[in-house]
Amino acid sequence: MTNLESISEYITATFLIDNGQDSIEPDDNLLLSGLIDSLGVMQLVAHLQAENGIKIEPREVTLKNFKTINSIVGFVETKISG
Amino acid sequence: MIYTIPQIIEHNAITAPDKPAFRFDETDLSNKALWLKMNQLAQTLAEHGVKRGDRVGIYIHKSIKTPISIYGILQAGAVFVPLDPLMPQDRLASILNDCGIQHVISEKSKAKMLAKVAESTPLRCVIGVESVDSVEAAVSWNTVFEQPETVYKSGAVSQDLAYIMYTSGSTGEPKGLMHTHASGLAYARISSDVYGLTADDRLSNFPPIHFDQMTFDYFSGPLAGATTVIIPEEYMKFPASLSELIEDEKLTVWYSVPFALIQMLLHGALEERDCSSLRWVIYGGEPFPPKHMHGLQELWPQVTFSNSYGPAETNQVNVYHLPKISADHTEQIPIGRLWHDTEGIVVDDDDQPVDAGQEGELLIRTSTMMQGYWNRPALNAKAFYFKTHSGGLVERYYRTGDTVKELPDGNLLFLGRKDRQIKLRGYRIELDEIEAALVEHPSIAEAATYPVLQPSNEKIIEAGFILKANATIEIIDLRKHLIDRVPKYAIPESIVQFEEFPRTGSGKINRKELEKSRSEAHRV
Numbered sequence: 001m002t003n004l005e006s007i008s009e010y011i012t013a014t015f016l017i018d019n020g021q022d023s024i025e026p027d028d029n030l031l032l033s034g035l036i037d038s039l040g041v042m043q044l045v046a047h048l049q050a051e052n053g054i055k056i057e058p059r060e061v062t063l064k065n066f067k068t069i070n071s072i073v074g075f076v077e078t079k080i081s082g
Numbered sequence: 083m084i085y086t087i088p089q090i091i092e093h094n095a096i097t098a099p100d101k102p103a104f105r106f107d108e109t110d111l112s113n114k115a116l117w118l119k120m121n122q123l124a125q126t127l128a129e130h131g132v133k134r135g136d137r138v139g140i141y142i143h144k145s146i147k148t149p150i151s152i153y154g155i156l157q158a159g160a161v162f163v164p165l166d167p168l169m170p171q172d173r174l175a176s177i178l179n180d181c182g183i184q185h186v187i188s189e190k191s192k193a194k195m196l197a198k199v200a201e202s203t204p205l206r207c208v209i210g211v212e213s214v215d216s217v218e219a220a221v222s223w224n225t226v227f228e229q230p231e232t233v234y235k236s237g238a239v240s241q242d243l244a245y246i247m248y249t250s251g252s253t254g255e256p257k258g259l260m261h262t263h264a265s266g267l268a269y270a271r272i273s274s275d276v277y278g279l280t281a282d283d284r285l286s287n288f289p290p291i292h293f294d295q296m297t298f299d300y301f302s303g304p305l306a307g308a309t310t311v312i313i314p315e316e317y318m319k320f321p322a323s324l325s326e327l328i329e330d331e332k333l334t335v336w337y338s339v340p341f342a343l344i345q346m347l348l349h350g351a352l353e354e355r356d357c358s359s360l361r362w363v364i365y366g367g368e369p370f371p372p373k374h375m376h377g378l379q380e381l382w383p384q385v386t387f388s389n390s391y392g393p394a395e396t397n398q399v400n401v402y403h404l405p406k407i408s409a410d411h412t413e414q415i416p417i418g419r420l421w422h423d424t425e426g427i428v429v430d431d432d433d434q435p436v437d438a439g440q441e442g443e444l445l446i447r448t449s450t451m452m453q454g455y456w457n458r459p460a461l462n463a464k465a466f467y468f469k470t471h472s473g474g475l476v477e478r479y480y481r482t483g484d485t486v487k488e489l490p491d492g493n494l495l496f497l498g499r500k501d502r503q504i505k506l507r508g509y510r511i512e513l514d515e516i517e518a519a520l521v522e523h524p525s526i527a528e529a530a531t532y533p534v535l536q537p538s539n540e541k542i543i544e545a546g547f548i549l550k551a552n553a554t555i556e557i558i559d560l561r562k563h564l565i566d567r568v569p570k571y572a573i574p575e576s577i578v579q580f581e582e583f584p585r586t587g588s589g590k591i592n593r594k595e596l597e598k599s600r601s602e603a604h605r606v
Contacts (some may be wrong), residue, residue, distance in 0.1 A: 031316035032143055032191075041319045059351035063316050063323040 003052075003073050010047060011069060015040060026069040041066065048072070054079040085240040086263040088156045090270075090304045091117050098281065103304055105331070106146040106312040116149060122229035123154025123187075123209070124236065130207045130219055132185055134159035134236050137246060139178065139186035140291065141165040141196070144312055147210065147223070148291060151187045152300055156263075159236025160185075161243045163258070164292035167315075170566055171198055177248050177256055178203035181456060185209065240264040246456050247294060247394055249510055258456035259395055268449040269397040270301035272422050276401055277335060277362055277388070279306035284331060284359070287312045288338035293508065294394035295366065298337050308335075318342065321350035325357070332359040337390075339367040339508030344374045352381050366390035366398060367508035369496065371539060372411040379406055391417035391496065395465070396480050397450035399424045402493060416493040417486070424448035426494075427479065428486060433467060443500055444486045445479035452480075502593075504533055506541060509571045513543070513593075516574060519567035520545055523560065525553035530583055531574060532597040534604050544600055545574040546583065 001009075004026065012024060015035050030036050036044065044066070045056050054076070065075040084090055094103060095117035102110035111119075132138060138155045140162055142148065155162040163181055165174060177183070178199060185207045188196060196208055197215035207219040214220050244266050246258040279285075279302060287299035287310050303310040311331045317323050325346050328336070336343075343365060346352055363378070363385050370389065379387065392398035402418025420426045427435050428442040436442040445467050454462040467479040485497040499505075502513045513531045520529035529547045536542055549555060557577050564573050584595040 029316070031319055036319065057351070058349045059322050059354055061320060061322050061349065062326065063314075063320045066320065067316070 003076055004069065006051070007048075007072055007076070008069050010051075011036075011044070014043070014047075024069065026073075028069070029067055030069070031063070031067065044072075048076055052076055052080055084267065084305075086156070086238050086242070087244055087266050087270075087301060088120065088153050090301070091120065091153055094304060094307055098307055101281070101307065102309045104146065104149045104310050104312060106144070106148075107314065109146055111146050111149060116153060118231055119150045119227065120153040120157045121232065121234045122226050123150060124157035124159075124234035125229045125232065126209065126221060126226045127155065127158040127160060127185060128234065130185065130209075130221065132158050132160050134238060135243065136160045136185070137163050137181045137183050139163045139165045139181075139183045139188075141167060141174075141186050141188045141192055142210065143167050143189070143191070144287075144290065144315055145189075146312070147187070147189075148312060149300060149310075152291070155187070156238075156244055157234055157236065159238040159242065161246055163246045163248070164290075164296075165248075166290065166292045166569065167192065168570055170569070171195060172566065173256060173569065175199040175203050177258070178205055180256070181246060181248075181258055188214075238263065240267070243453070247292065249394060257458055257461060260453040260456050261397075262453060265397065265450050265452060266297060266301055267305075268423065269297055270305040272450065273298055273398065274302045274306045276421055277302075277364065279303065279308055279335065281307035283308035283334045285310045286328075286333050286336045286338070288318075288336070288342055289508070290315060294397065295337060295339075295508075297397060298364075321345040321348070325350035325352050325355045328357050328360060329355045334359055335362045335364070336360060337364040337366075340365050340370040340374075341368075341507040343378060344371070347374055347377050347381070357382060358384065360385050362386050362388065364388045364390050366392070368505045370415055372407050372413070372415060373409070375404065375415065376407045376409050376411060379404075389415055389417055391494075392446075392450075393480070393482050393484070395452045396424075396446050396448055396482070399426075399446055399448050399450065400494065414495065416489060417496045418493050420446070420494075424450070428488065429467075438488055439490070441485055441487045441497060444482045444484050444494070446482060447477055447479045451478075504541075504543075506533075506543065507571065509569070511543065511572045516543070516545060516564070516568055516572055519564055520547055520560070522567065523555070523563050525550055525555045526560075527551075527553075528583065528591065530591045530593055530596055532593045532600065534576070534597060535601040537605050542575040543572070544576040544578060546578050546580045546596060546600075548580050548583065 049056055094113035099114035100112050103113045103116050104111045138160045140151045152162055184204045187209045189210050193211050193214045200216040208214045208217050209221045210223055211220050212222045240263045243260050244263045245261050248256040248258050285299055285303040285308055289295040299310045387404040389402040390398040391400035400418050400420050402416050425447045427445050430436050430442050467481055469477045483500045486494045489495055504511050516531040517529045520526055527548045527550045531545045533541045534544045584592040
């Protein structure tokens, strides 16, 4: 599974059910739709760290890195290669 | 002389035309531009049938259109009604009906939802969208901004309604607080004086506009000629983005619920940010844990911290300027003293004033107080306390429902809500409303909701339920059931099945006992 697939799958399974929305596109704003709240962000960070063996610093948990599935994938890939 | 809220911008457009009144996502909106656009919006609203006193909804995510919407509706002589962009369909429809809202300012992402509620509500015109199914008229912003540059005259006076803000009622029905230009302006004048706002200030607008703290950001800031930086809603979930924004935007005054500040302290990489521009931090809505206040004061030694208190019904009316809080401080921080033009009395259950230092309910009389709840005569009869003097003079006090006591130094200490309404992250949550929604589910026999204290000292809501005989249910289905019935922020973080609840002598669910035992259970 690619990073895009696994992250999309995790977000769909974890958050979509609470929202009543049908699907999420890679460029959908995850935050504005109310899909993910602040506890959800923490949960997502913990998952990404465990799944990819990376350490995400508090200063990196920003809107820029977490706005869409695509931006999360981009951020995670930079962390893995960095 | 300024006697209605939009005159603030009219005045600024003459004295400081090019100064940014608002800023969003690195884009400025100058006083001159705001004055022009709010008049164009007022003209458009009038052409679509909005008359003085009509209610117009604002149903958008925060953006540079937010101040244009607020001030444009006011300039039209109409009453703005902020609508939570994330509220469930039933709640939206219920507010549109309750308030008789025919016109809404909205955006493309909300068109589907508006089409759904159009059939069952008076909604007939949407501004900000090119078309909405089932709605008679839709007007794009482009069309609004093609209006000629004229000043719209509505004839509004200071005693006209300016805004209606909806909050949860104890029966679960939302209730609308009616504020006039006079009460909004009185608050803007007092608060900008208390915090010494000047044209050099750069204010944060953290809360959404359906939250009463917005009056500071949208009225008090402009009255002082300051710039208000509107913070996009998504930032709330990213403490590191919030702290970055304080640094980049060189904010001088911050106002929010404690939650946002605590999140920044714990997860916002504050030690890496230069927040030396900040001079005043104001918080309100719920108590601030002293250990976190100590942490913030250590990081931001140049900042004055103030606790602001006041129900949305009265606007904020109380202030406490904090001394340095030590690391081992555990006593609750007081809410302070009533400020200018405000009188308070602390009364017992028979409305008799208590002796100094005794507990009682705080009653408030002030120029910043609401007129009452929209369309709720029974509620209004209970919400106020009337004191009649000789000569027939009647003084009206708002019953806050908050239990307080006066400390020996004259400051007030907040002891809790009289009823079962709690505040979490600044939101009012009616525990009984959640219970009522749970019990609506066909499989549920009984339900109880109560706050539980986490080991982190953070409060969350837990719901307990007892199933009907032979019924089964998945927790996830219960959550889905709640999502359609209560605001998102009121959905319990924890839902637990019980065989039986602890009971009081009369057989009622003992919620206090649940709160205690479940808080202990969460600790292990």
